[in-house]
Amino acid sequence: MTEPKPETVVPILDEAAHAATEQEINPWDVQAARDEQGNSLAFDYVAISQKWATKLIDDDLLRRFETLTGHKPHRWLRRGLFFSHRDFDKILDKYERGEPFFLYTGRGPSSDALHLGHTIPFSFTKWLQDVFDVPLVIMLTDDEKALFKDNLTFEDTHKFALQNAKDIIACGFDLKKTFIYSDIEYLKGHFLMNVWEFAKLVTFNQVRGAFGFNESTNIGRIMFPAVQCAAAFATSYPEIWGLFDPLADRSKAIAKIPCLIPMAIDQDPYFRLVRENSSRMKCPSPKPALIHSKFLTALQGAGGKMSASDPTTAIFMTDTPNQIKTKINKYAFSGGRTTVEEHRELGGIPEVDVSFQYLSYFEEDDEKLKQIEESYRKGDLLTGELKKLAITLLQEYVKEFQDRRKEVSDEVMRQYMAPRKLEWKGNPNPKPKEPKPESKPKESKKEKKGKKENKEAEKNS
Amino acid sequence: MTEPKPETVVPILDEAAHAATEQEINPWDVQAARDEQGNSLAFDYVAISQKWATKLIDDDLLRRFETLTGHKPHRWLRRGLFFSHRDFDKILDKYERGEPFFLYTGRGPSSDALHLGHTIPFSFTKWLQDVFDVPLVIMLTDDEKALFKDNLTFEDTHKFALQNAKDIIACGFDLKKTFIYSDIEYLKGHFLMNVWEFAKLVTFNQVRGAFGFNESTNIGRIMFPAVQCAAAFATSYPEIWGLFDPLADRSKAIAKIPCLIPMAIDQDPYFRLVRENSSRMKCPSPKPALIHSKFLTALQGAGGKMSASDPTTAIFMTDTPNQIKTKINKYAFSGGRTTVEEHRELGGIPEVDVSFQYLSYFEEDDEKLKQIEESYRKGDLLTGELKKLAITLLQEYVKEFQDRRKEVSDEVMRQYMAPRKLEWKGNPNPKPKEPKPESKPKESKKEKKGKKENKEAEKNS
Numbered sequence: 030m031t032e033p034k035p036e037t038v039v040p041i042l043d044e045a046a047h048a049a050t051e052q053e054i055n056p057w058d059v060q061a062a063r064d065e066q067g068n069s070l071a072f073d074y075v076a077i078s079q080k081w082a083t084k085l086i087d088d089d090l091l092r093r094f095e096t097l098t099g100h101k102p103h104r105w106l107r108r109g110l111f112f113s114h115r116d117f118d119k120i121l122d123k124y125e126r127g128e129p130f131f132l133y134t135g136r137g138p139s140s141d142a143l144h145l146g147h148t149i150p151f152s153f154t155k156w157l158q159d160v161f162d163v164p165l166v167i168m169l170t171d172d173e174k175a176l177f178k179d180n181l182t183f184e185d186t187h188k189f190a191l192q193n194a195k196d197i198i199a200c201g202f203d204l205k206k207t208f209i210y211s212d213i214e215y216l217k218g219h220f221l222m223n224v225w226e227f228a229k230l231v232t233f234n235q236v237r238g239a240f241g242f243n244e245s246t247n248i249g250r251i252m253f254p255a256v257q258c259a260a261a262f263a264t265s266y267p268e269i270w271g272l273f274d275p276l277a278d279r280s281k282a283i284a285k286i287p288c289l290i291p292m293a294i295d296q297d298p299y300f301r302l303v304r305e306n307s308s309r310m311k312c313p314s315p316k317p318a319l320i321h322s323k324f325l326t327a328l329q330g331a332g333g334k335m336s337a338s339d340p341t342t343a344i345f346m347t348d349t350p351n352q353i354k355t356k357i358n359k360y361a362f363s364g365g366r367t368t369v370e371e372h373r374e375l376g377g378i379p380e381v382d383v384s385f386q387y388l389s390y391f392e393e394d395d396e397k398l399k400q401i402e403e404s405y406r407k408g409d410l411l412t413g414e415l416k417k418l419a420i421t422l423l424q425e426y427v428k429e430f431q432d433r434r435k436e437v438s439d440e441v442m443r444q445y446m447a448p449r450k451l452e453w454k455g456n457p458n459p460k461p462k463e464p465k466p467e468s469k470p471k472e473s474k475k476e477k478k479g480k481k482e483n484k485e486a487e488k489n490s
Numbered sequence: 491m492t493e494p495k496p497e498t499v500v501p502i503l504d505e506a507a508h509a510a511t512e513q514e515i516n517p518w519d520v521q522a523a524r525d526e527q528g529n530s531l532a533f534d535y536v537a538i539s540q541k542w543a544t545k546l547i548d549d550d551l552l553r554r555f556e557t558l559t560g561h562k563p564h565r566w567l568r569r570g571l572f573f574s575h576r577d578f579d580k581i582l583d584k585y586e587r588g589e590p591f592f593l594y595t596g597r598g599p600s601s602d603a604l605h606l607g608h609t610i611p612f613s614f615t616k617w618l619q620d621v622f623d624v625p626l627v628i629m630l631t632d633d634e635k636a637l638f639k640d641n642l643t644f645e646d647t648h649k650f651a652l653q654n655a656k657d658i659i660a661c662g663f664d665l666k667k668t669f670i671y672s673d674i675e676y677l678k679g680h681f682l683m684n685v686w687e688f689a690k691l692v693t694f695n696q697v698r699g700a701f702g703f704n705e706s707t708n709i710g711r712i713m714f715p716a717v718q719c720a721a722a723f724a725t726s727y728p729e730i731w732g733l734f735d736p737l738a739d740r741s742k743a744i745a746k747i748p749c750l751i752p753m754a755i756d757q758d759p760y761f762r763l764v765r766e767n768s769s770r771m772k773c774p775s776p777k778p779a780l781i782h783s784k785f786l787t788a789l790q791g792a793g794g795k796m797s798a799s800d801p802t803t804a805i806f807m808t809d810t811p812n813q814i815k816t817k818i819n820k821y822a823f824s825g826g827r828t829t830v831e832e833h834r835e836l837g838g839i840p841e842v843d844v845s846f847q848y849l850s851y852f853e854e855d856d857e858k859l860k861q862i863e864e865s866y867r868k869g870d871l872l873t874g875e876l877k878k879l880a881i882t883l884l885q886e887y888v889k890e891f892q893d894r895r896k897e898v899s900d901e902v903m904r905q906y907m908a909p910r911k912l913e914w915k916g917n918p919n920p921k922p923k924e925p926k927p928e929s930k931p932k933e934s935k936k937e938k939k940g941k942k943e944n945k946e947a948e949k950n951s
Contacts, residue, residue: 246694
């Protein structure tokens, strides 16, 4: 195999700028910073990564990924849409040794149709599932959405969850390896026991800090983080491992299987909480590993996020080819110049051009993308021509989705949502564990204690 | 039928006294007031009833009960062990009209064996079930006990719950009309949806006030009240009404079936919270009705409460006849005098005598009890003789329990704990509803609004 050389082609819309108001990113509220005129600035993803002490995904990590799996990193990794991680390298260690892990992702069903941005983590997770060949659980937090939206009932969000499940299935997941569940339907037994046990480890003060709650917050919201957190424990899904006795104790062996969570960066506070507390559970679990994505930019450009409640900001997965064409032509913020002459002279600015950004996420061919970028920057490629390229790619992506979506009946949906044993293979060519070093002379108790303390100190740093 | 004349024979240990520290009664902590020397005073049940605005059970209410049901009120009603209520009169209205209601009670499984005090609400509830012939649900809060006791795991409390279920069954419940459940096993589906929906209506500030939580309280504890509260909704138990589709919507018709909750007074804060919010649920429910009991006095007397963790305070349901004899003789606080001569001269004080109090709760014959009281007060009956009478009654009560307990196998326990349709008859001779008054001329919108406001004002008073 030749040495792979993945490279980040376009770091888009990421420049920090002097802000009059700071950006706000948490699971309930995502706001870009604004300048003194009140204009949205681009999200500063490097800043949020530094603030939350995540690691940026770099070329070394991607090279190792490719060497281990034999797969070229997904274009969303190569182009920085998935830009940050926690312990993804440790998951690669697991994969290398042929040790089990699972994938976990989810969605809060606040509406009955997905837009393009919603499908990104699912399309990416489907790709991870293909590459790693591991079980996957997908959580639909219909409990959460009704708790956090005053105008939605639990019946509403549960119905959205079932509709969303169909859309998620249409992202192409393998039935044998995928369990999709609605919290309202599935939360009970070992999962619920994990939720309560986790809740016992976390005080109001801790969630207040992490999620911006206050004393007037309802007690359901205060509790909810324990649900999303406990979903990261393998023991919450006894059935997928073939354990069907609801009265059996949770299995300590299964508790040790870690998960990898692909998700948008705003969900990170939940999983910091899991990572802080997972070893304190009665069946201690390793810290879950995370891969963070940026938000898919709204049609209007920098600092916006596609929103289900504003159709002019987003491409919906139900849009017709013509609607996609109209939305891109009408709303997609352009980095082109005001006249053709000016454009030919000065060139376009791909960094702020939304059509170019979408192109960069949906054009697989790195070389072709580079040519488009250069041609646009030089002014050879006009805005209309660039938009046309983006429109074609988006129409294709949405059409493929719609074709698969047609096949997803209620019955198919219920197959994915049935708690059952999943089937997977994992790494077909695992590298055996390093042989254990020769046994050393026994340490005294005191030395052991000293080591333990060092380890604790490391952990808390 | 002759006019029934129930009367409260002995109002024991209820006198208020000047206290140096106030009594503390809440679901997690029950402490009697203390005098300036630090001695426990008797619980002041009238004060707690006034503070919490409950109604005292009076002779009128008991007379109505007897007229309606044809049953003499239980001796624990006649003698004030169950002393207070909320809307018990409304449940009698329902019974009178042959309308459905159900019974709900429960236990926090913090140990694997019950003491005498634990069986009181169950024996009383069994009697209510016999009298009213209605369905009964019994909740075992194994989730709560692990959340509130740092040294107990959810596995521990779940095991206790199953053991406790057997003891509860041994109180004599009718299988056809009784569903017993462990929260850890049963909480899901419609019940869980009710829990979340209820939690959405209640803020941290509200439970902080009602339950004495603070910012360092774990989020499981903060959430738990929603579980105990939602258990009062008929829709939490679709199966007992014959509804088995977990995906069906909660039934508005069933939501209207109220419950009657027999319980110790310390649990009242939970149900005040339900009563304040039940009409705000999507399927609005009537306020649950409550009957409150006092605590069964510890062997050591006034201001104490039987405690599972201190065997010298309590008669256990596993005690042998000899152990019961020894405990009463050795520990039961006596209202007798220091010498026989003095006793003959001054007489005993039944009000503070623990053996006499137990006698008053277990001797069915009002006349006989009155004679014992008088004889003791006059000094004719000696302490040893009084203790012997109490010992005999307690030995009988415990033996009957133990005989039934032997019959409760794992299989029997699982029959009671299976979610299933219950079978009951209700009132065999209901009095039909008053015919509706002649239809009046339609009110204007304004008049209606005025009436509604009056009603609201009434409700909030």
